[in-house]
Amino acid sequence: MLDVKELTMSFGGFRAVDHCSFSVDAGTITGLVGPNGAGKTTLFNLIAGAFQPSSGTIRFQGEDVTKLSTDELFHRGLVRTFQIPHEFHRLSTLENLMLVPPKQSGESLLSNWLRFGAVRAQEEVVRQRAMETLEFLELTHVATERAGNLSGGQKKLLELGRTMMTDAKLVLLDEPAAGVNRTLLRKLEEKIQILNQERGYTFILIEHDMEMIEKLCDPVICMAEGQVLISGDFQTVRSDPRVLEAYLGEVAYGETA
């Protein structure tokens, strides 16, 4: 589904992503792990079209999408969430979701003036879908609250919720569990699994919570210093000496080996 080849991103002399190649199969939940500064989020930004890579190609569903922008990728079903929640803080929680569906006729100035009835009818459908999503996320009680007033964990749920308001094919989740309490975390894992199995979403998941990675992800890709170290199932990756080295440094590796 997604094919990344020799992807490189340099900021000045620093290569945040360095000749990175991997692919993701449809229907999987792929975990992306690695120490801080390994280039995981930069990789997401490249795949999602927020940055243009210095070199390399990205293919999505067989097509070269390297040069496409974030909004164009969204319309092809590639949707991302943010590590730090990017809620629309002065919009209500409900509006945050209602905003998402593509091709809303009410996004055209002329339709709103000339065909308001049709716009209103479509709004009703969108609102219904948003309410269902809120129910799924158990956020119904904060539907009319400004999103800026939600708790950190609720904002994370809202990020996930937005991906449910479109017919996404591939969803990039950037640390969905960070700052989320344990109870909510289990719920989040459950939601991701349901979306994967029932809606057929493919996920790539950046996460530092190894329990969550172990539970959800197969395969797991480990990055360090902008490169893919290894990919495989969780146990293989966890016990690989190169992974230990990347996390703990060379000295520690020397001691444990």
Add this chain to the structure above:
Amino acid sequence: MELIGLANYAVYMAIFIGIYAILALGLNIQWGFTGLFNAGIAGFFAVGAYASSVFTSPAADGRLGGYDLPIVVGWIGAMVCAALIAWPIGKVCLRFRSDYLAIATIGVAEIIRLVVKSEGWMTGGARGINNVPRPFGELPYFQSQLAYLALIIAVVGLVYFLVERQIKAPWGRMMRAIRDNEAAAAAMGKDIEQRRLEAFVFGAALMGLGGALFAHFNRSITPEAIDPMVATFLIWIMLILGGSGNNRGAILGVAVVWIIWSMSELVTDQLPQEYAIKAKYMRIFIIGLMLQLVLRFRPEGILPEPDYSNHEKKKKVPDANKASDASAAE
């Protein structure tokens, strides 16, 4: 006699409040809802004022115009011209971050002012255009003023209705989302550059209309009218004081600031000559002080941005889900 004088003055003020309301609604689309820092309102105001004047005034030597077209055509022409000028400016400048956009638009407004002043073949130069027709202008003075006020109220009402419809529709929601978080709006598939351009052009068209209403009321337009103080910054103060992101707030802000602004002129006119000149600066100072106080004590303005999903509240939003509330609050 005194009473008639008062009534005259009130009508005169109300007309200006109406003209400024159009400008403030235009700015609200750009800044209040989309977050575009346009500091060149005077430029679009000028384009609208001159365009309508050229279209509708009778023939005159030495400058463009004399098309003698109906006034409605002039007003629509004013909006179209302001929009046509705004389009390339937006195309170039909207890629800048908001503070750079502010500087770019100030520059553009200044260029427009200089062009208007120096290109006499087009605009009549420093003398301006002096025979702009006024609707109901042939009536006796007071009736004519009243009729123009009624016309302005109708125009403001129509514009308010058309703008509100957009703001409450998915278009407005999308704009507020772009304002709140550009990266997330792009990640949700919104074409940021294109949409910003729409808002910029839409707002500029209203500013052009405001300019046209002004020129036809004054029966003339000269470069002096395009003073950034009264045609840009005063409108900013009105919007921020009234409440950006709220169309009613914008109109309320216009009324409050304009009444203080013109009342203070009445007071300073009573002063002896040597103080009157100094007092002019006092007026600007008072407006500045007001802005400071509002920003300090009520930064969201007199009428803050409403909850636009509020009109949906009445519809079924089920009761609080206590269980998830408890877990989320942990």
